[in-house]
Amino acid sequence: MSLPIAELVPPHIRAFEAYVPSRPDPELCRTYGVQRLHRLNNNENPLGPPPAARRVIEGFPPPGAAVYPSGDCHYLRAALAERFGKDPERFLVGNGSCEVIASVIKAFCDKGDNIVTADKTFAVYEWVAEFSGFHARLIPLKDYAFDAQGMLAAMDARTKILFVCNPNNPTGKWWRRDEMERFLAGVDGRAIVVLDEAYREYVDDEDFPDGMELMERHKNVVVFRTFSKMYALAGLRVGYVCGQKEVVDYIRRTHIVYSVNTLGQPAAAEALTDDAAHIRATREMVARAKALLLPAFDEMGLEHVSGAGNFVMVRTPASDSLMYRHLMRRGIMVRTMTGFRFPNWIRVSLVQEPVMREFLSAFRDVVDLVRGGPA
Ligand SMILES: Cc1ncc(COP(=O)(O)O)c(C=O)c1O
Structure with a gap:
């Protein structure tokens, strides 16, 4: 007679909910009907390594x-x-x-x-x-x-x-x-x-x-x-x-x-041997992205939080998971923040200006949509 597997498992493991990582980009592109995705969910540096x-x-x-x-x-x-x-x-x-x-x-x-x-x-x-x-x-x-x-x-x-x-x-x-x-x-x-x-x-x-x-x-x-x-x-x-x-x-x-x-x-x-120019360029990219996004959030009347690091958080006028799905249909992947105990906030990685402009255009669309304005 074999024991039910669950009885072999300590209570703290039974109680633990596994983290579900996002699916690979090609799968997500198929699901959301887009050709490509801008990954603004993991605070990656799109300039690539030094x-x-x-x-x-x-x-x-x-x-x-x-x-x-x-x-x-x-x-x-x-x-x-x-x-x-x-x-x-x-x-x-x-x-x-x-x-x-x-x-x-x-x-x-x-x-x-x-x-x-x-x-x-x-x-x-x-x-x-x-x-x-x-x-x-x-x-x-x-x-x-x-x-x-x-x-x-x-x-x-x-x-x-x-x-x-x-x-x-x-x-x-x-x-x-x-x-x-x-x-x-x-x-x-x-x-x-x-x-x-x-x-x-x-x-x-x-x-x-x-x-x-x-x-x-x-x-x-x-x-x-x-x-x-x-x-x-x-x-x-x-x-x-x-x-x-x-x-x-x-x-x-x-x-x-x-x-x-x-x-x-x-x-x-x-x-580590040649990082000075790389760090300078990355910091400049982040500063430019921030200078673009924060006034736009203000203009939309949305609360936002940021400091050091290549990311900003913004409070969304609808659930973060709904915002995520709408943005994904526009080829933009952000981080929903409910899992970080910030329900109805999203976090956005700060990257090159053209991608930030694409994000903003999609984000404005979605904010209008969920507020019931022009879509
Ligand atoms: C604060 C913090 N610590 C650690 C890590 C993990 O980094 P690594 O890729 O080295 O495991 C991350 C990644 O997002 C992070 O945000």
Whole structure:
């Protein structure tokens, strides 16, 4: 007699709802009857990777695919070490920074422990905690930013990790130096503080508290960075964690070796060698896109939120899923925000001007349509 499968499954897995990724573009094009889609849903950088990384990708020898990658990203860690002036042993690279989120939680959380983060932020911290059997304490945002006092108040003796998304996805808000210092003083080394700086390269402000520097004074701080956003290597899946050597040594114990592929490693390493012009061009593209979109939202009388990062949020006059479907029929894919606990908002990636103009034209049409005006 065999047991029903569900009885083999722990309650926290039974209760967990799996994330459903979007279908591939050709399938979506067929469903929505369009020839092509502008992907404004994932905060990708449409300029593509910097030139040196491009050359690595173009020159990749197919027989190289037969060989396992460096199991610990030897040369990529050396490149990161050089860039940030730190020991290579202080870097741990993953299959995107999503993978290192899981490694950090596995390394520090035990039965009965909890993590603290915001209610409206990158959801993977919460998801990994929950499907691993740990409670995620979700502190409401304050004025669209992480609430430092609220997070400190939520800490208890079983809090192992606080996740701070700085700048926050999806609101773009970020803590300034003094706010970060006050928060770290409040934590007082009692738990690991993860600063997820996935959008750090989009911030051009002296007052941004750089986690790479903070970790030298606060041993419990670890920083996540990714090559998926500014460096436009999302498809190759490379992200990393950096911290004190002792902290990273523990995280490494829980981390799958060989998870970063043979093409991603050198592409990421090379991306660091000539990124200045690329970062400048990307920031300019984002600034131009924002200058186009925000006044248009104002003119339409729509509330919007943005800060640092290559995205803006706008509150829609109809349900976000209805807006999504109407926009998809016009070849525009945005992110619905109900899943981020912002019902009836959408998030739009900031890209080149012609695409932004296409988005705006489709968006105006749809807003008119749902408001009952001219379609
Ligand atoms: C705040 C934040 N952290 C991490 C990630 C994951 O990035 P990766 O592609 O490196 O897994 C994302 C991706 O959207 C993000 O927005």
